[in-house]
Amino acid sequence: MSCGHCTAAITKKIAALDPSAIVSTDLDRRTVEVETRQTGTAIAQTMKAVGYASELLT
Template sequence: MYQLQVEDMSCGHCVASVTKAVKALDAQASVEVDLASKQVKVQSGVPLEAVTAAIADAGFPVSAAQ
């Protein structure tokens, strides 16, 4: 599972956009977004670099990932 910090999220639309970006890479991915802490947890077989790139391409740069 990847844990990402995505500071630019501020609303439900942001959550939907981030989730959609990850699901476009892996439709079976599990995506949990905590808007209050601005954390995204992703369970996927797709490499971390691809996940962070997809989220950044959706307009939400990832500030930290593990």
């Protein structure tokens, strides 16, 4: 994740999965924080579908 297009693609895909999700991205740290009712697995699969690896931090 290195640009605004990347963050927009991630945010759009997560919103398609959960329209009420709150997505925060940090390009400097290359992180995405998601508040959602979906499972971590569902979000990880969504991230992978957009082309990004992810790991769940709790």
